Amino acid sequence: MAIMRLRREDPRVVGSFKLHRRLGAGGMGVVYLGSDRRGQRVALKVIRPDLAEDEEFRTRFAREVSAARRIRGGCTARLVAADLDAARPWFATQYVPGPSLHDKVHEGGPLSAAHVAAVGAALAEGLVAVHEAGVVHRDLKPSNILLSPKGPRIIDFGIAWATGASTLTHVGTAVGSPGFLAPEQVRGAAVTPATDVFSLGATLAYAATGDSPFGQGSSEIMLYRVVHEDAHLSAVPPALAPIVAACLAKSPEDRPSTLQLSLRLKEIAAREARGLPTARVAGDAPAATVRTARGTATGSRTAGRTGERPTGRPTGGGTTGSGRRPARPTAGTGGRGRAVPASRTGSGSRPGRRPLPRTEARRRLLRQRLVVFVTVTVAVALGIALVQGVFS
Numbered sequence: 001m002a003i004m005r006l007r008r009e010d011p012r013v014v015g016s017f018k019l020h021r022r023l024g025a026g027g028m029g030v031v032y033l034g035s036d037r038r039g040q041r042v043a044l045k046v047i048r049p050d051l052a053e054d055e056e057f058r059t060r061f062a063r064e065v066s067a068a069r070r071i072r073g074g075c076t077a078r079l080v081a082a083d084l085d086a087a088r089p090w091f092a093t094q095y096v097p098g099p100s101l102h103d104k105v106h107e108g109g110p111l112s113a114a115h116v117a118a119v120g121a122a123l124a125e126g127l128v129a130v131h132e133a134g135v136v137h138r139d140l141k142p143s144n145i146l147l148s149p150k151g152p153r154i155i156d157f158g159i160a161w162a163t164g165a166s167t168l169t170h171v172g173t174a175v176g177s178p179g180f181l182a183p184e185q186v187r188g189a190a191v192t193p194a195t196d197v198f199s200l201g202a203t204l205a206y207a208a209t210g211d212s213p214f215g216q217g218s219s220e221i222m223l224y225r226v227v228h229e230d231a232h233l234s235a236v237p238p239a240l241a242p243i244v245a246a247c248l249a250k251s252p253e254d255r256p257s258t259l260q261l262s263l264r265l266k267e268i269a270a271r272e273a274r275g276l277p278t279a280r281v282a283g284d285a286p287a288a289t290v291r292t293a294r295g296t297a298t299g300s301r302t303a304g305r306t307g308e309r310p311t312g313r314p315t316g317g318g319t320t321g322s323g324r325r326p327a328r329p330t331a332g333t334g335g336r337g338r339a340v341p342a343s344r345t346g347s348g349s350r351p352g353r354r355p356l357p358r359t360e361a362r363r364r365l366l367r368q369r370l371v372v373f374v375t376v377t378v379a380v381a382l383g384i385a386l387v388q389g390v391f392s
Contacts, residue, residue, distance in 0.1 A: 003033065014090055015083055017044055029088075033095065041095035042080050043155075052088045065091055070133040075126020077146075077155045096153045101207060102142035110210045113237040114272035119145075119152050120204045121265035126154050127200065127258045131193040138191055140199035141180040142206050178222035179212030183250050186223045194252035197261060201247025202231070209235040213248065239268055 004022040006012070010030070012019055017034035024031050029047045036042070051057050062084045068091075069079055082091035101119070105111065111119070123145065130137060137144075139156060146153045182198035185191060205213040213231035214222055231248045233241050243264055249255050256264070 006032075011046070014044055014046060015081060015086075015092075017042060017081075017092060019044065029090075034092065040080075042092040043077065043095045044090060044092040046090045047088050049088060058084065058089065061089060064135075067133060067135045071130055071135060072133070073126050073129030074150075075122055075152065075154055076130065077153050093155065096146040096148045096155065098146050098148040098153075100143050101145040101147060101152070101203070104147055105142065105207055105210050111207050112272070113208065113239050114269050116204055116207045116237075116240060117265045117269035117272060119147075119207065120200065121262050121269055122152050123154065123200060123203075124258045124262035124265060126152075127193070127196050128262065130154070131196070131258060136191045136193060137196045137199070138185070139177065140196050140203060141177055142203055145203065178219045178226070179214045179216075180206075181223070181226055182252070183227045184252060186227050192252055193258060194255045197247050197255045197258060198249075198252075200261070201244050201255075204240065204247070205231065205233060205236055205244050208237055208240055208244075211235075213244075239272055243268070 006019060006022060010019065010022065010032070014032070014034065017036055019032040019034045021033040022030065023033050023043055028051065029045050031043055031045045034042050034044045047061070065079070065082050065084060071079075077093040077096050080092045080094060083089060099107075127137070127140075137154065140154070144154065144156050146155060180199045180202045182191070182195040184195060202213055212222075213233060213236075214225040214229070215232065216222075217225075227250075231245070233245055233248075236244055243256070243261070246254070246256050247261065
């Protein structure tokens with residue numbers, strides 16, 4: 001967010017706040033950087049004069065500000081003060097230092113899978129608090145997410161849509177918004193918490209790829225794609241693609257809840273940070289992948305059970321699938337032309353004996369070392385005592 005000097009027409013004081021800089025301007029009004037008498041910094045938005053004269057807007061704006069007061073959570077910019085009866089209504093929220101997610105990706109490129117999952121988990125957890133307060137953000141997008149040193153923060157919740165969720169004229173004026181709206185918003189249907197889940201999925205796709213999952217184009221083209229076309233997720237990291245795709249389901253009922261989303265993204269973030277393969281949950285893996293994995297596991301379990309009885313001999317002694325006996329092992333394999341037992345080669349264990357778990361093996365090794373140490377210590381002590389007895 002670029003900080004600019006105040007213009008000649010800008011106010012210097014609003015309420016009890018002194019204004020210092022311009023933080024930006026949007027469809028509702030101008031946002032300023034201000035501070036109170038104690039030095040607390042705030043982001044203060046003053047509503048446009050034409051909207052201030054609209055009584056319906058004032059009523060909706062008052063309802064949204066009242067709802068915003070009820071939100072409790074560390075992932076949102078806390079509402080500090082507001083004046084709904086002023087000639088030009090205004091409200092002030094906690095100032096959040098740091099770039100927006102949009103600027104971060106635009107300037108530095110896509111984020112890593114671990115970073116995207118961590119940001120997404122925090123945002124989903126923040127939306128839980130927003131929805132519990134009876135508020136639906138309705139305009140969640142990368143420019144409305146600030147990356148502060150203490151974690152991501154959601155700004156402008158619910159207020160950017162105070163003029164009505166079915167009004168699309170304001171959407172066209174906001175850069176990038178059409179690519180982050182849910183299908184029910186485009187149709188003019190009622191919004192629910194699932195609406196924010198769709199927008200969050202599109203936001204995570206942007207953070208991971210640097211582009212909207214519905215591409216680029218005019219507002220009309222983007223809105224059509226949101227309703228009728230599938231999202232393009234080929235560039236999304238495999239660890240994130242299944243959960244992002246679930247968020248972008250056309251039907252609100254098919255999307256995960258914010259709580260489910262938060263838990264799943266936390267798991268992905270932890271695994272990606274440690275470099276571990278992501279464990280898939282039900283519905284994550286494509287059917288072909290599941291079938292392949294099951295076939296491999298079944299083949300490994302049935303290997304060696306196709307007509308041979310366990311005899312304690314290496315499995316290489318049977319016949320091959322073509323009916324011919326395999327070649328005898330060379331001298332290099334056993335040292336004297338004999339097959340080396342599996343327990344020596346390390347490629348397996350003796351039949352009927354399962355390999356020890358790693359923790360049990362470590363414990364046994366520690367016990368063996370302890371016995372050796374005690375034995376050597378006692379032997380040395382006895383030797384010293386014997387030598388002292390000889391020379392005394």
